[in-house]
Amino acid sequence: MWWLLWSTGALAAPLDPGAFTSLGASLTCTSTITVDTDTQELTVDGATTYTGVVSGGVAVFTFDDIDLPASCTVSALAGRSLPLALLSKGDLSVAGTIEASASGDLGGAGGHGVASGPGAGSSVLDFGWFCGGGGHGGNGGGTVATRGLAYGDLLTELTGGSGGGVANMPGFGGGGGAVELGAAGQLSILSTAVVVANGGNANPANTGNSCVGGGGGGGIVVHGTSGAVEGVLRARGGNGDNTTQERAGGGGRIAVIGLTTTLATLDVTRGTYTVGGYKGSDGVVVLDADGDGSPASEDCDDEDPTVYPGAPDTCDGVDTDCDGLDNGTPDSDGDGSCDSSDLCPGHDDLVDTDGDTVPDG
Numbered sequence: 388m389w390w391l392l393w394s395t396g397a398l399a400a401p402l403d404p405g406a407f408t409s410l411g412a413s414l415t416c417t418s419t420i421t422v423d424t425d426t427q428e429l430t431v432d433g434a435t436t437y438t439g440v441v442s443g444g445v446a447v448f449t450f451d452d453i454d455l456p457a458s459c460t461v462s463a464l465a466g467r468s469l470p471l472a473l474l475s476k477g478d479l480s481v482a483g484t485i486e487a488s489a490s491g492d493l494g495g496a497g498g499h500g501v502a503s504g505p506g507a508g509s510s511v512l513d514f515g516w517f518c519g520g521g522g523h524g525g526n527g528g529g530t531v532a533t534r535g536l537a538y539g540d541l542l543t544e545l546t547g548g549s550g551g552g553v554a555n556m557p558g559f560g561g562g563g564g565a566v567e568l569g570a571a572g573q574l575s576i577l578s579t580a581v582v583v584a585n586g587g588n589a590n591p592a593n594t595g596n597s598c599v600g601g602g603g604g605g606g607i608v609v610h611g612t613s614g615a616v617e618g619v620l621r622a623r624g625g626n627g628d629n630t631t632q633e634r635a636g637g638g639g640r641i642a643v644i645g646l647t648t649t650l651a652t653l654d655v656t657r658g659t660y661t662v663g664g665y666k667g668s669d670g671v672v673v674l675d676a677d678g679d680g681s682p683a684s685e686d687c688d689d690e691d692p693t694v695y696p697g698a699p700d701t702c703d704g705v706d707t708d709c710d711g712l713d714n715g716t717p718d719s720d721g722d723g724s725c726d727s728s729d730l731c732p733g734h735d736d737l738v739d740t741d742g743d744t745v746p747d748g
Contacts, residue, residue, distance in 0.1 A: 390449060390581075390617075394548050400444050401567060401569050401608055401610045401642075401644060402442065402443070402445065402447060402472055402474060402567060402569055403569075403571075404449055404474040404476045404569055404570065404623055405476065405569045405571055406437045406442075407440065407442070407447055407449040407474060408449065409449055409450055409476055410438075410439070410448060410449060410450055411437065411450055412450070412451045412452070412521040413430075413450060413451060413452045413453070413454060413557070414448070414450040414453045414454070414455075414473070415434050415455065415456065415459070415684070416431050416432050416455065416456075416459040416461075416474075417451070417456045417458060417459070417465045418432055418458060418459065418460070419431075419432060419433070419459070419460055419461075419462065420432075420455075420459065420460070420462070420567040421433075421462050422446070422461065422462065422463045422464065422496070423439070423464050423467060423472055424446035424463060424464070424467045424468075424469035424470065424471050424496045424497065425446070425467040425468060425469055426447050427439040427440065427441060427446050427448075429448050429691070434605065436498075440741065441469065442472075444469065444470070444579060444734045445469060445470045445471075445472045445497075445545055445567065446469040446472065446496075447472045447473040447474060448471075448472065448473055448474070449475070449476065450473075450474075450475055450476070450598050451475070451476050451477055452475055452476075452477040452478055452479070452676055453473060453475040453478075453479040453480070453481075453570075454478075454479075454579050454582075455480065455481045455483045455485070455630070456482050456483055456517055457482040457483050457580075458483060458699060459482075459483035459484075459581045460483055460484045460485075460486065460490070460722035461473075461483070461484065461485040461486065462486050463485075463486065463487040463495065463496035463564055463566065463623045463665045464496060465488070465489060465490035465491075465493040465494065465495050465496065465498075465561065466493035466494065467489070467496040467497070467566070467619055468497070468646070469496065469497055470496060470497030470545045470546075470547060470564065470565035470566065470567065470606070471487060471496050471497065471564070471565070471566050471567070472545070472566075472567040472568075472569065473566075473567070473568050473569075474484065474567075474568075474569045475570040475571065475572065475574075476483055476571050476572075477484070477570070477571065477572045478570055478572040478573045478574070478575070478577070479481045479568060479569070479570035479572075479573075479574045479611065480574075480575045480577065481568065481575070481576050481577065481580040481582065481618070481685065482577040482580050482618075483579070483580045483581075484578060484580070484581045484582075484583070485568075485580075485581070485582040485583070486565030486583055486584075487544075487547075487563065487565065487566045487583065487584040487605060488563055488564065488565070488566070488583055488584055488585040488586075488587070488605070489548070489550075489560075489561030489562055489563055489585065489586055489587035489602050489605075489625065489643045490561065491559060491561060491585070491587060491646065492550070492553070492559055492561050492580050492599070493587075493743045494547060494548070494550060494561040494562040494563070494564065494602070495547055495548075495559045495561070495562070495564020495565070495584055495585075495605050496547070496564040496565065496566075496607050496667040497545065497546070497547040497564045497565030497566075497605070497606070498547030498548050498550075498561060498563050498564040498565065498584070498586075498602070498603075499521070499547065499548065499549045499550050499561070499562040499563035499602075500547075500550050500560070500561050500562070500647065501550035501551060501553045501559070501561055501564075501587075501599060501602070502550050502551070502552055502553045503549065503550050503562075504521060504535070504547075504548070504549025504558075504603070505538045505539075505540050505549060505551055505560055506521055506522030506523055506526075506527065506535035506536050506537060506548070506552065506603055506637070506639045507521055507522075507535050507550055507551075507552070507736075508520050508521045508522075508527045508529060508533060508534060508535040508549070508551040508552030508560075508600040508636075509532070509552040510531050510533060510552040510553060510598060510600075511530075511532055511537075511552040511602070512554070513535055515596070515632065516554040516555070516596065516597055516598040517529070517530070517533055517598065517632040517634075518533060518551060518552040518553060518560075518589070518598035518600040518632065518633050518634065519532075519533030519534040519535060519547055519551065519552045519600045519634050519665075520534060520535060520538045520550045520551050520552075520554075520586075520589075520600040520601045520602070520603070520624060520625070520634040520635045520636040520637060520657075520658065520660075521532065521535040521549035521550045521560070521562050521586060521600065521602045521603035521624075521625075521636045521637065522535035522537045522538065522548075522549055522554075522603045522636070522637040522667075523538065523539060523546070523547070523548040523549060523562065523563070523603035523604055523605070523606070523622075523624075523636075523637055523638070523639045523640060523670060523707070524537060524603075524604060524606075524637060524638045524639045524640040524655050524669070524670025524671040525537050525588075525603075525604075525624070525638040525655070525657055525667060525668035525669050525670045526635030526637045526667055526668045527549075527551065527600060527601070527603060527624070527634060527635070527636050527637045527667045527669070528601070528627055528634030528635045528636070528637070528657070528658070528660050528663050528665050528666045528667030529552070529600065529634040529667070530665055532697055533547070533549070533552055533599075533600070534634065534667065535549050535552075535603060535636075535637065535663065537637060537668070537670075538673075539606065539640060541606050541608050541640050541641075541673065541709065542642060542673065545565045545567050545606060545608060546565055546606050546640070547562050547563055547564045547565040547584065547605045547606055548562030548564075548586045548602055548603030548604050548605045548606070548636065548637075548639055549562045549602070549603045550562050550587075550602050551586075551587075551589065551599055551600025551601050551602050551603075551625065551633075551634075551636055552599070552600045553598070553599045553600070554597050554598050554599075555596060555597035555598075556590050556592070556597035556598060556599050558582065559588060559589055559590040559599040559625075560588070560589060560599040560601055560602045560625060560627075560636075561586070561587040561589050561602045561604065562586050562587070562602040562603045562604075562606025562636070562685055563584040563585050563603065563604045563606070563622055563623075563625075563639050564584045564605045564606075565584065565605050565606040565607075566582060566584055566605075566606070566607050566608070567607075567608040567609075567610075568608070568609045568610075569584070569608075569609070570610070570611040570612070570614070571611075571612065572612060572613070573611055573612070573613045574609060574610065574611025574613075574614040574645075574646060575614045575615060575616040575617075575684065576609065576615070576616040576617060576618045576620070576646075576651070577617055577618055578613075578617045578618055578650065579618060580617075580618030580619065581618060581621065581716040582607055582609075582618070582619070582620050582621070583619075583621045583622075584605025584606060584607055584620065584621070584622045584639060585604060585605065585621060585623045585624075585625065585639075586601055586602030586603050586604050586605065586623065586624045586625035586636035586654060586658065587601065587602040587625045587636075588601055588602075588603060588625045588626040588627045588658070589601045589626060589633035589634075589635070589658075590628070590633065591625045598632060598633045598636050599633060600625075600627065600633055600635070600636065601624055601625030601627050601633070601634065601635040601636035601658040601660075601703075602624070602625040602636045603624055603625075603636045603637050603638075603639065603732070604622035604623050604624045604625075604636060604637065604638045604639025604640070604655055605639045605640075606620045606622060606639055606640045606641070606733075607620050608641075608642045608644070609640070609642075609643050609644070609646065609659070610642075610643075610645050610672070610678070611644075611645050611646055612645055612678070613645065614645075614646045614647075615646055615647045615648070615649070615650070615651075616646050616647070616648045616650075616651040616653075617650040617654040618651065618652070619651075619654065620641050620643075620651065620652070620653050620654070622638065622639025622640060622641055622654070622655050622670060623638060623639065623654055623655065623656050623657075623658060624636030624637045624638050624639070624656070624657045624658035624670070625658045626658040626660070627658055627659065627666075628660075629659030630723070631680075632659050633666060634660055634665055634666070635657055635658030635659060635660040635665045635666065635667050635723065636656045636657065636658045637657050637658075637668055637670060638655035638656050638667075638668065638669040638670025638671075639655050639670075639692070640655065640670050640671050640672075640673075640674070641653050641670070641671075641672045642672075642673040642674075642675075642731070643653055643672075643673070643675070644675045644676050644677030644678050645675070648674060653672050655669055655670030655671060655672055656669050656670070656671075657669050659733065667716060674732070675721045678692060680695065681696055681709075683697035685709070687706065687709035688701060688709075693707060694707045694708075694709065695707075695708075695709065696705075696708060696710075700712075708714045721747035729747070
Protein backbone atom coordinates (compact mmCIF):
# COMPACT_ATOMS: atom_id res chain seq x y z
CA MET A 388 0.00 0.00 0.00
CA TRP A 389 2.88 2.40 0.52
CA TRP A 390 3.17 3.05 -3.19
CA LEU A 391 -0.05 5.05 -2.92
CA LEU A 392 2.14 7.85 -1.59
CA TRP A 393 4.46 7.86 -4.58
CA SER A 394 4.08 10.69 -7.04
CA THR A 395 5.91 12.56 -9.74
CA GLY A 396 3.70 15.66 -9.62
CA ALA A 397 4.67 19.11 -8.41
CA LEU A 398 4.94 19.58 -4.67
CA ALA A 399 4.52 15.87 -3.96
CA ALA A 400 6.65 13.40 -2.05
CA PRO A 401 7.82 10.70 -1.93
CA LEU A 402 8.88 10.08 -5.52
CA ASP A 403 8.47 6.77 -7.36
CA PRO A 404 11.83 5.34 -8.57
CA GLY A 405 9.96 3.46 -11.28
CA ALA A 406 8.85 6.71 -12.88
CA PHE A 407 12.39 7.80 -13.78
CA THR A 408 15.03 6.61 -16.25
CA SER A 409 18.12 5.10 -14.65
CA LEU A 410 21.42 6.94 -15.04
CA GLY A 411 23.47 3.76 -14.64
CA ALA A 412 23.76 0.31 -13.17
CA SER A 413 25.02 1.39 -9.75
CA LEU A 414 25.95 4.52 -7.82
CA THR A 415 28.85 4.11 -5.40
CA CYS A 416 32.01 6.01 -4.49
CA THR A 417 35.40 5.69 -2.84
CA SER A 418 35.46 9.06 -1.07
CA THR A 419 33.21 11.86 -2.32
CA ILE A 420 30.06 12.53 -4.32
CA THR A 421 29.36 16.21 -4.96
CA VAL A 422 25.89 17.30 -6.06
CA ASP A 423 24.87 20.65 -7.53
CA THR A 424 21.09 20.39 -7.52
CA ASP A 425 20.53 23.60 -9.48
CA THR A 426 22.57 22.34 -12.46
CA GLN A 427 21.50 18.71 -11.81
CA GLU A 428 25.12 17.53 -11.82
CA LEU A 429 26.34 14.67 -9.61
CA THR A 430 30.09 14.00 -9.68
CA VAL A 431 31.66 10.83 -8.27
CA ASP A 432 35.20 11.00 -6.85
CA GLY A 433 36.00 14.07 -8.96
CA ALA A 434 35.67 12.06 -12.18
CA THR A 435 32.38 10.70 -13.53
CA THR A 436 29.51 13.19 -13.75
CA TYR A 437 25.84 12.28 -14.11
CA THR A 438 23.07 14.68 -15.10
CA GLY A 439 19.77 14.31 -13.30
CA VAL A 440 16.32 15.70 -13.96
CA VAL A 441 13.98 18.09 -12.19
CA SER A 442 10.60 16.77 -11.09
CA GLY A 443 8.20 18.71 -8.93
CA GLY A 444 10.91 21.20 -8.02
CA VAL A 445 13.33 18.45 -6.89
CA ALA A 446 16.66 17.47 -8.50
CA VAL A 447 16.32 13.71 -9.05
CA PHE A 448 19.13 11.20 -9.65
CA THR A 449 17.99 7.62 -10.27
CA PHE A 450 20.14 4.48 -10.52
CA ASP A 451 19.58 0.72 -10.76
CA ASP A 452 21.15 0.33 -7.31
CA ILE A 453 22.84 2.67 -4.82
CA ASP A 454 25.57 1.56 -2.40
CA LEU A 455 27.31 4.30 -0.40
CA PRO A 456 30.04 2.73 1.79
CA ALA A 457 31.33 4.16 5.08
CA SER A 458 34.21 5.88 3.26
CA CYS A 459 31.80 7.81 1.00
CA THR A 460 30.50 11.31 1.75
CA VAL A 461 27.72 12.80 -0.38
CA SER A 462 27.82 16.59 -0.27
CA ALA A 463 24.83 18.51 -1.59
CA LEU A 464 26.20 22.00 -2.23
CA ALA A 465 24.70 24.80 -0.12
CA GLY A 466 23.11 27.85 -1.68
CA ARG A 467 21.16 25.77 -4.21
CA SER A 468 17.41 26.19 -4.41
CA LEU A 469 16.44 22.61 -5.33
CA PRO A 470 16.21 19.70 -2.87
CA LEU A 471 18.07 16.46 -3.61
CA ALA A 472 16.48 13.06 -4.33
CA LEU A 473 18.57 9.89 -4.72
CA LEU A 474 16.40 7.05 -6.00
CA SER A 475 17.13 3.38 -6.65
CA LYS A 476 15.12 1.06 -8.86
CA GLY A 477 16.54 -1.77 -6.77
CA ASP A 478 18.14 -1.56 -3.34
CA LEU A 479 19.71 1.42 -1.61
CA SER A 480 22.31 1.15 1.15
CA VAL A 481 23.97 4.00 3.07
CA ALA A 482 26.89 3.42 5.43
CA GLY A 483 28.58 6.79 4.93
CA THR A 484 27.53 10.43 5.27
CA ILE A 485 25.03 12.53 3.33
CA GLU A 486 25.41 16.24 4.07
CA ALA A 487 22.80 18.87 3.20
CA SER A 488 23.20 21.36 6.04
CA ALA A 489 23.30 25.13 5.80
CA SER A 490 26.66 26.81 5.25
CA GLY A 491 27.01 30.28 6.72
CA ASP A 492 24.11 32.42 5.58
CA LEU A 493 23.40 30.03 2.70
CA GLY A 494 20.66 27.48 3.05
CA GLY A 495 21.42 23.82 2.41
CA ALA A 496 20.27 22.43 -0.94
CA GLY A 497 16.52 23.08 -1.00
CA GLY A 498 16.71 25.21 2.14
CA HIS A 499 16.50 28.98 2.43
CA GLY A 500 19.13 31.59 3.07
CA VAL A 501 19.24 33.93 6.03
CA ALA A 502 16.04 35.95 6.56
CA SER A 503 14.22 34.05 3.79
CA GLY A 504 11.72 31.22 3.45
CA PRO A 505 8.11 30.66 4.57
CA GLY A 506 9.24 30.43 8.22
CA ALA A 507 11.96 33.08 8.17
CA GLY A 508 12.95 34.78 11.40
CA SER A 509 13.01 38.56 11.58
CA SER A 510 14.72 41.28 13.59
CA VAL A 511 13.64 44.24 15.73
CA LEU A 512 15.54 47.15 17.24
CA ASP A 513 14.73 47.69 20.91
CA PHE A 514 17.72 48.96 22.92
CA GLY A 515 19.82 46.77 20.62
CA TRP A 516 19.00 44.28 17.91
CA PHE A 517 16.99 41.11 18.57
CA CYS A 518 16.92 38.34 15.97
CA GLY A 519 14.51 35.38 15.84
CA GLY A 520 15.31 31.88 14.68
CA GLY A 521 13.99 30.32 11.49
CA GLY A 522 11.21 27.74 11.55
CA HIS A 523 10.30 24.53 9.72
CA GLY A 524 9.10 21.50 11.72
CA GLY A 525 9.05 23.66 14.84
CA ASN A 526 8.83 27.38 15.51
CA GLY A 527 12.06 29.33 15.70
CA GLY A 528 13.06 30.96 18.94
CA GLY A 529 12.13 34.55 19.64
CA THR A 530 9.16 36.73 20.42
CA VAL A 531 5.98 36.75 18.37
CA ALA A 532 7.49 39.63 16.42
CA THR A 533 10.76 37.88 15.53
CA ARG A 534 10.35 34.10 15.50
CA GLY A 535 9.85 32.10 12.32
CA LEU A 536 6.84 29.78 12.30
CA ALA A 537 6.53 26.07 11.55
CA TYR A 538 5.31 24.97 8.11
CA GLY A 539 5.32 22.07 5.68
CA ASP A 540 4.41 18.37 5.41
CA LEU A 541 7.03 16.01 3.96
CA LEU A 542 4.36 13.62 2.72
CA THR A 543 3.17 16.30 0.29
CA GLU A 544 6.25 18.45 -0.34
CA LEU A 545 9.99 18.02 0.18
CA THR A 546 10.97 21.22 2.01
CA GLY A 547 14.03 22.63 3.72
CA GLY A 548 14.34 25.01 6.65
CA SER A 549 14.02 28.79 6.69
CA GLY A 550 16.75 31.25 7.62
CA GLY A 551 17.06 33.14 10.87
CA GLY A 552 16.45 36.86 11.15
CA VAL A 553 19.36 39.20 10.46
CA ALA A 554 20.38 42.77 11.23
CA ASN A 555 23.67 44.16 9.87
CA MET A 556 25.56 40.87 10.15
CA PRO A 557 25.30 38.29 7.37
CA GLY A 558 27.38 35.15 7.30
CA PHE A 559 25.34 32.84 9.54
CA GLY A 560 21.85 31.41 10.05
CA GLY A 561 20.81 29.67 6.81
CA GLY A 562 18.09 27.00 6.82
CA GLY A 563 18.88 23.29 6.55
CA GLY A 564 18.48 21.59 3.18
CA ALA A 565 16.14 18.81 2.00
CA VAL A 566 17.03 15.22 1.02
CA GLU A 567 14.96 12.27 -0.17
CA LEU A 568 16.27 8.70 -0.34
CA GLY A 569 13.98 6.17 -1.99
CA ALA A 570 14.19 2.57 -3.15
CA ALA A 571 11.82 0.31 -5.05
CA GLY A 572 13.49 -2.54 -3.16
CA GLN A 573 15.17 -2.67 0.23
CA LEU A 574 16.52 0.51 1.78
CA SER A 575 19.12 0.27 4.55
CA ILE A 576 20.52 3.16 6.56
CA LEU A 577 23.28 1.28 8.37
CA SER A 578 24.53 1.98 11.89
CA THR A 579 27.54 3.95 10.62
CA ALA A 580 25.45 6.23 8.41
CA VAL A 581 24.67 9.88 9.10
CA VAL A 582 22.21 11.88 6.99
CA VAL A 583 22.23 15.49 8.13
CA ALA A 584 20.34 18.66 7.14
CA ASN A 585 20.92 21.06 10.03
CA GLY A 586 20.16 24.75 10.16
CA GLY A 587 23.04 27.21 10.46
CA ASN A 588 24.09 28.65 13.83
CA ALA A 589 23.76 32.25 15.01
CA ASN A 590 26.81 34.54 14.93
CA PRO A 591 28.67 34.63 18.25
CA ALA A 592 30.37 37.91 17.27
CA ASN A 593 27.17 39.93 17.74
CA THR A 594 27.79 43.11 19.79
CA GLY A 595 24.22 44.38 20.12
CA ASN A 596 24.52 46.51 16.99
CA SER A 597 23.83 43.48 14.81
CA CYS A 598 22.49 39.94 15.06
CA VAL A 599 21.64 36.74 13.20
CA GLY A 600 19.18 34.07 14.40
CA GLY A 601 19.76 30.34 13.95
CA GLY A 602 18.33 28.68 10.84
CA GLY A 603 15.49 26.16 10.89
CA GLY A 604 16.32 22.47 10.55
CA GLY A 605 15.89 20.92 7.12
CA GLY A 606 13.87 17.97 5.82
CA ILE A 607 14.76 14.27 5.34
CA VAL A 608 12.50 11.64 3.70
CA VAL A 609 13.48 7.96 3.40
CA HIS A 610 11.26 5.25 1.92
CA GLY A 611 11.52 1.68 0.68
CA THR A 612 9.40 -1.43 0.33
CA SER A 613 11.42 -3.02 3.15
CA GLY A 614 14.48 -2.36 5.25
CA ALA A 615 15.53 -0.43 8.32
CA VAL A 616 17.03 2.80 9.57
CA GLU A 617 19.78 1.99 12.09
CA GLY A 618 21.93 5.10 11.68
CA VAL A 619 21.38 8.80 12.29
CA LEU A 620 18.93 11.10 10.54
CA ARG A 621 19.44 14.65 11.82
CA ALA A 622 17.63 17.89 10.96
CA ARG A 623 18.37 20.12 13.96
CA GLY A 624 17.76 23.82 14.23
CA GLY A 625 20.79 26.10 14.28
CA ASN A 626 22.03 27.18 17.69
CA GLY A 627 21.38 30.61 19.16
CA ASP A 628 23.97 32.59 21.09
CA ASN A 629 23.56 32.44 24.84
CA THR A 630 25.25 35.81 25.50
CA THR A 631 23.22 37.83 23.01
CA GLN A 632 19.69 38.20 21.69
CA GLU A 633 20.16 35.74 18.82
CA ARG A 634 17.56 33.00 19.15
CA ALA A 635 17.87 29.43 17.91
CA GLY A 636 16.25 27.82 14.89
CA GLY A 637 13.33 25.42 15.23
CA GLY A 638 13.77 21.72 14.58
CA GLY A 639 13.28 20.27 11.11
CA ARG A 640 11.20 17.41 9.70
CA ILE A 641 11.89 13.70 9.15
CA ALA A 642 9.61 11.12 7.48
CA VAL A 643 10.38 7.38 7.38
CA ILE A 644 8.08 5.22 5.23
CA GLY A 645 8.02 1.44 4.87
CA LEU A 646 11.03 0.93 7.16
CA THR A 647 11.65 -0.02 10.76
CA THR A 648 13.34 2.50 13.06
CA THR A 649 13.95 0.51 16.26
CA LEU A 650 17.70 1.25 16.28
CA ALA A 651 17.57 4.67 14.60
CA THR A 652 18.51 8.09 15.93
CA LEU A 653 15.97 10.59 14.58
CA ASP A 654 16.95 14.10 15.66
CA VAL A 655 14.75 17.12 14.98
CA THR A 656 15.58 19.08 18.13
CA ARG A 657 15.55 22.85 18.22
CA GLY A 658 18.87 24.65 18.35
CA THR A 659 20.34 25.37 21.76
CA TYR A 660 19.60 28.64 23.56
CA THR A 661 19.70 28.48 27.34
CA VAL A 662 19.25 32.10 28.47
CA GLY A 663 15.68 33.19 29.27
CA GLY A 664 12.63 32.19 27.28
CA TYR A 665 11.62 32.25 23.63
CA LYS A 666 13.63 29.11 22.85
CA GLY A 667 11.62 27.78 19.93
CA SER A 668 10.37 24.21 19.53
CA ASP A 669 11.46 20.79 18.32
CA GLY A 670 10.50 19.56 14.89
CA VAL A 671 8.31 16.73 13.61
CA VAL A 672 9.02 13.04 12.92
CA VAL A 673 6.48 11.05 10.88
CA LEU A 674 6.77 7.25 10.92
CA ASP A 675 4.80 4.88 8.69
CA ALA A 676 6.47 1.49 9.08
CA ASP A 677 3.97 -0.44 6.95
CA GLY A 678 3.88 2.23 4.25
CA ASP A 679 0.09 2.38 4.00
CA GLY A 680 -0.07 6.16 3.98
CA SER A 681 -1.19 6.57 7.60
CA PRO A 682 1.40 7.69 10.15
CA ALA A 683 1.95 5.53 13.21
CA SER A 684 0.26 8.17 15.37
CA GLU A 685 -3.05 7.49 13.54
CA ASP A 686 -2.66 3.85 12.42
CA CYS A 687 -4.07 1.25 14.83
CA ASP A 688 -1.67 -1.39 13.42
CA ASP A 689 1.42 0.10 11.81
CA GLU A 690 2.76 -3.37 10.95
CA ASP A 691 -0.15 -4.29 8.68
CA PRO A 692 -0.53 -2.26 5.45
CA THR A 693 -4.18 -3.39 5.07
CA VAL A 694 -5.12 -1.71 8.37
CA TYR A 695 -5.41 2.08 8.44
CA PRO A 696 -8.07 4.77 8.99
CA GLY A 697 -10.54 4.63 6.12
CA ALA A 698 -9.57 1.14 4.92
CA PRO A 699 -12.32 -1.19 3.70
CA ASP A 700 -13.64 -3.07 6.74
CA THR A 701 -15.12 -6.53 6.22
CA CYS A 702 -16.59 -8.95 8.73
CA ASP A 703 -13.39 -10.86 9.39
CA GLY A 704 -12.75 -10.21 13.07
CA VAL A 705 -10.25 -7.42 12.30
CA ASP A 706 -10.86 -3.71 12.74
CA THR A 707 -9.21 -2.69 9.48
CA ASP A 708 -10.48 0.92 9.42
CA CYS A 709 -9.33 1.75 12.97
CA ASP A 710 -12.72 2.85 14.29
CA GLY A 711 -12.69 0.37 17.16
CA LEU A 712 -15.23 -1.98 15.54
CA ASP A 713 -15.23 -4.87 13.11
CA ASN A 714 -18.12 -3.24 11.32
CA GLY A 715 -17.66 -4.11 7.69
CA THR A 716 -20.01 -5.81 5.29
CA PRO A 717 -21.97 -7.97 4.95
CA ASP A 718 -24.50 -6.86 7.58
CA SER A 719 -27.71 -7.84 5.83
CA ASP A 720 -30.10 -6.64 8.56
CA GLY A 721 -28.27 -3.35 9.16
CA ASP A 722 -28.03 -3.73 12.93
CA GLY A 723 -24.27 -3.12 13.12
CA SER A 724 -23.40 -6.79 13.66
CA CYS A 725 -21.66 -8.77 10.95
CA ASP A 726 -23.80 -11.63 9.65
CA SER A 727 -21.12 -14.12 10.75
CA SER A 728 -21.52 -13.07 14.39
CA ASP A 729 -25.13 -11.82 14.38
CA LEU A 730 -27.20 -13.37 17.19
CA CYS A 731 -30.44 -12.82 15.27
CA PRO A 732 -29.86 -12.45 11.54
CA GLY A 733 -32.62 -10.40 10.01
CA HIS A 734 -33.36 -8.59 13.28
CA ASP A 735 -31.79 -5.77 15.24
CA ASP A 736 -29.62 -7.32 17.97
CA LEU A 737 -30.06 -4.20 20.10
CA VAL A 738 -33.84 -4.60 20.42
CA ASP A 739 -35.00 -6.61 23.47
CA THR A 740 -38.62 -5.54 24.06
CA ASP A 741 -39.36 -8.09 26.79
CA GLY A 742 -36.19 -7.39 28.78
CA ASP A 743 -35.03 -10.99 28.98
CA THR A 744 -31.50 -10.02 27.73
CA VAL A 745 -32.15 -12.02 24.56
CA PRO A 746 -32.57 -9.93 21.40
CA ASP A 747 -35.95 -10.14 19.68
CA GLY A 748 -36.23 -12.37 16.67
